Amino acid sequence: MHIVIVGGGAIGRFFGAYFCKGGNQVTLIDTNSEVVDELNKNGIGLVRYIGGPQDTEEHFSVCADTDGKKIQQCDLILLTVKSFATRSAAENVAHLVRPESPIIFMQTGLGNQAILREMFPAQAILAGLTFVSATGLGNAKIRQGRSGTTYLGELGAVGELAGQVTPRLEKICKVFTESGIEARCSGRIIGRLWGKVITYAALNSLTSILRVPNGKLLEDTESLQLARELIAEGEAVAQARGVEPFVDDLFEQFQQICKESSNNLSSMLQDIINNKKTEIDAQSGTLVKYAEKFGMQAPRHAMMTSILHLLEKWSVEP
Incomplete structure (x- = not known):
């Protein structure tokens, strides 16, 4: 082929x-x-x-x-x-x-x-x-x-x-x-995609802002709580959209991914380090847009989007 x-x-x-x-x-x-x-x-x-x-x-x-x-x-x-x-x-x-x-x-x-x-x-x-x-x-x-x-x-x-x-x-x-x-x-690929986006929107944004490898997020109650809140916010948007993420516990999936890739730098963090544009708008940014469409708010994802935009801007400026 x-x-x-x-x-x-x-x-x-x-x-x-x-x-x-x-x-x-x-x-x-x-x-x-x-x-x-x-x-x-x-x-x-x-x-x-x-x-x-x-x-x-x-x-x-x-x-x-x-x-x-x-x-x-x-x-x-x-x-x-x-x-x-x-x-x-x-x-x-x-x-x-x-x-x-x-x-x-x-x-x-x-x-x-x-x-x-x-x-x-x-x-x-x-x-x-x-x-x-x-x-x-x-x-x-x-x-x-x-x-x-x-x-x-x-x-x-x-x-x-x-x-x-x-x-x-x-x-x-x-x-x-x-x-x-x-x-x-x-047969439910869009539901699976939403589940992955919700999980990785939390993982990517947190590792990029904190500048840590994936596994580091599991070592502190504050980072775990932030992840839990971001995931819950994303799940609420998916529910309003009528999408079932197809994973029973996205927070558990988040922890498993962090554990299995503990020494890895997330793709978004690699982009920040290499002065490249990230996919934050297609992850947290799009969740915010869907929330607004359904008369909701997604303040945590809105904050992640704003911070990542600043990191993108400042990483390429002297």
């Missing part, structure tokens, strides 16, 4: 490496020409800890380019860019998107579905979310972090929150699993 991955960051490279392991043809699209040059020269470097005195490193050859319009055909498109780049990234590969070569949005944010539905028929869009983590090491290498499940799902008809598990979805899910990625089909 020819798989095009739009976004050459850590998660894009993670999927690229594993799809190569599964015998697929992989093309990565990224706007950073230095990343593209490094990928074409050295491939993806996958660094993993498997026990023992040192890490293991494998390299996987891929094609990379800054312009998706050069690609004439593919079987699947993975969108792994930050949520604020969804529209421009999708436009770059729009000529490839069809029901027989669907696009899967994999971002941890709300609003990507609406953007893609403005551009493509619903039958050409799949939703995905992943609980794996990876950290970028230079332009081509990544260090694999937390293992986790990747969920894939059909969107269903416009206005519906549930989709069917179709033969197409099962076929694509099999490509993931045969490549070594733990993947499952989900």
Whole structure:
């Protein structure tokens, strides 16, 4: 299968490496020409800890380019860019998107579905979310972090929150699993996505503001209480939206993720450290907008959004 991955960051490279392991043809699209040059020269470097005195490193050859319009055909498109780049990234590969070569949005944010539905028929869009983590090491290498499940799902008809598990979805899910990625089909993918966004909106914002690795949030009652309040606020917004997050206890999920990735720096904290724009608007920011739409308030997420905007601004100023 020819798989095009739009976004050459850590998660894009993670999927690229594993799809190569599964015998697929992989093309990565990224706007950073230095990343593209490094990928074409050295491939993806996958660094993993498997026990023992040192890490293991494998390299996987891929094609990379800054312009998706050069690609004439593919079987699947993975969108792994930050949520604020969804529209421009999708436009770059729009000529490839069809029901027989669907696009899967994999971002941890709300609003990507609406953007893609403005551009493509619903039958050409799949939703995905992943609980794996990876950290970028230079332009081509990544260090694999937390293992986790990747969920894939059909969107269903416009206005519906549930989709069917179709033969197409099962076929694509099999490509993931045969490549070594733990993947499952989900009939309630939007509910799962909301659950992940609520959980990670708390984790990402707190680790970014406090500048600590994920596990540090478990060491103090104050940080745990802040997380609990942020999650409860997000759950209230989901309930008003009519979405069931599909996880019985999101605070328990939050603690489990922090424990399993205790030494990892969250993706949002990595963005702040590297003077990059974050996805706060697609996480806490969108929860605030939904709250306002339903006549509610989400003051904690509003505060997180404002603080992260200041950190973004100040991190790039002298």
